[in-house]
Amino acid sequence: MADFHRPPEWRQAADRHTPLIDPVLTVRQLSRFEFSRKGLTRIDHALVFTSPKGAYDAFLPPLRPSRSEVAAKRYTSVYEVDMGVHPFRTALALPSDNDAFEFEAAVDLSWQVANPGQFVRSGHRDVPALLVGELQLAARPVTRGFPIAQSARAEEAMLRAIAAMGPLGSSAGLRVNCTVRLRRDQENIEHQLRLQAIDHSSTEEIRAAERGMESDVSLDQRARRQDQLQLGRAAEYGRTEQELALQQQRWAHERAVLRSHQEIELQKLEAKKIDFYQWHLQQGGVHQWALHLAQHPEDSLLVMNNMRDDQLRLIQSQMELVKQLLAGDTAESYELEGPKKLALRTMSDILNQRLPGVGQNPPVLPEGDPSATATATVTQQPQLEQGPEPAISTASVSEPAPPPPVPPAVPPRPSYAPGDVLPPARAEAAADTPATIPGWQPPPGYGSSPAPAPAPAPAPAPAPAPAPAPPSGEDDGPEQEETPS
Structure with a gap:
């Protein structure tokens, strides 16, 4: 493959970050077989080939012509054109309606080659100068019609004129983005600053005087308002103090009444x-x-032991009394008939009673004992069949026993704790419940003692006292029958 043997006619020593005013980097003449694709650098540049007929063929990156195509079209030269975007900033002096004053225009633009063939054909070598010339051509006639003080209106009219002219650099195949800012000259700006400072100073003095008067009025109104507030505060304080005293008195009275009611309730x-x-x-x-036991359930063993001890002591004392009564001979037999019957009934009750948990099957009582009927009625247990019972006096069993004592209106409840008292509602409910279970009687010595039967009516003739019953509850022989009166 052939290579370039001659240096180019034009070459810029520029890299990617070098500011450019001419996007054409190199210009080289070509012979028929002199083109080499390897000899070209920078794949991001465009190549513009010229033919003998004056045609300009552009190859945008990354396209490149083949060697046969270059030889067939007989290209005579090649232009290497940069396709990057290049920023540019400058300041322009634009005339106003008075030649003594000029507008200062700050121009910020960026340009890029959009059509490399058209740019090479145009022959421009300084792109910023081309663009600035077009801006001045469009802006100078517009700014000439405005005074220096109307920079804003002049800038608006200038931008409309630039937009009406069309895109900048379009005749040279360029793509341009442009921003123009118009302002007064520096001397006019400083003059306006001095005038503004004077206006500000005067405004400050006027505002200080006005605000001083307003401050005096505000201070006077504040003093008057403070006086009114002090008077109102004093009146409100007195009224509040009076209401507080009355409220405290009412509270004290309510506390006294409530304390009295509570004392009555406690009583x-x-x-x-x-x-x-x-x-x-x-x-x-x-x-x-x-x-x-209701208050201390954990003392059940202690309660059972004490009840058993009390029952044993009671039985022993009753047995001693029965022995003394049956063995005594200081009185006549008819005088001891009633006490002996009472002693026999007591002994029968002692023999019939059982400790808790023992079945209630009392032994057979001796014949003629009037307590047999009462014992059978209380325990509701069948008696053993015996022989014919002798007739006894009806006077000793005809009268009923006195009723047990009536419990109070508030019976005890197992759920009581020590020192607790039933509320009124619960006391009324508890009063309706029966005090004892129907048909149940406590053993002698616990609760109400068994009521002794009334003394028998005196017989018309004294009769011998019946023999005492043996401890086992069995009869030694038939008891003598009593003749009813």
């Missing part, structure tokens, strides 16, 4: 508590232990 509660504990203490025995 009522204390009275109910007294009645409650008084009733339980009067019952004694099982009731006292039940109250203690």
Whole structure:
């Protein structure tokens, strides 16, 4: 492949960042077989080939003609054209309607070769000068018709004239973006600054005087307002103090009334508590232990042991009394008939009662004992069949036993804690419930003691006392029958 043997006719020592005024970097003449694609540099540049007939063929990057194409068209020269965007900034002096004053125009533009063939054909060598000349050609006639003080209106008219002229550099195949700012000259600007400073100073003095008068008026109004506020504050303070004193008196009265009501309620509660504990203490025995067990469930073993000990002591004391009564001979037999029957009934009750958890199957009572019927009724257990029972006096069993004591209106409840008292609503509800289970009677010594039967009516003739029953509950022989009166 052939190479270039002659230096180019024109070459710029420029790289990518060098400011350019002419985008044509190199101009080289070509012989028929002298073109070499390897000899060309910068793939981002355009190549413009000229033919003997005066045609300009442009090859934009990255397109390149082949060697056969160059030889066939017999190109005589090649132009290497830069296709980059180049910024440019300058200042122009544009005339006003007075030759003594000129507008200062700041121009910012950027240009780029859009049609390399057209640019090479145009023959321009200084692109910024071309663009500035076109700007002056469009702007000078416009700014001449405006005074120096009307720079804004002059700039607006100038921009309209530039836009009407068409794109800058279009005749040379350029693409241009342009911005023009118009302003007064420096002397006029300084003069306007001095006038503005004078106006500002005068305005400040006038404003200071006016604001001083307004300040005096405001101070006077403020003083008057403060006086009114002080008077209103004093009146409001006095009224508030009076209302507070009245409110405190009302609160004190309400507290006194509430304290009186609370004391009355506490007295009522204390009275109910007294009645409650008084009733339980009067019952004694099982009731006292039940109250203690309701308040202290963990003492169940202690309660059972104490109840068993109390029952054993009571049985022993009753047995001693029965022995002394049956063995005594200080009185006549008819005088001891009633006490002996009572002693036999007591002994029968002792033999019939069981400790908790033991079945209630009492032994057979001796014949003629009037307590057999009462014992069978209380325990509701069938008795063993015995022989014919001798007739007894109807006077000893005809009268009913006295009723047990009536409990208070507020019965005890197991859920009580020590010192608690039922509220009124719960006390009324508790009063409706029965105090005891129907058909249940506590053992002797716990709660109410068994009521003794009334003394039998005196017989017309003394009769011998019946023999005492054996401890086992069995009869030694038939008891003598009593003749009813």
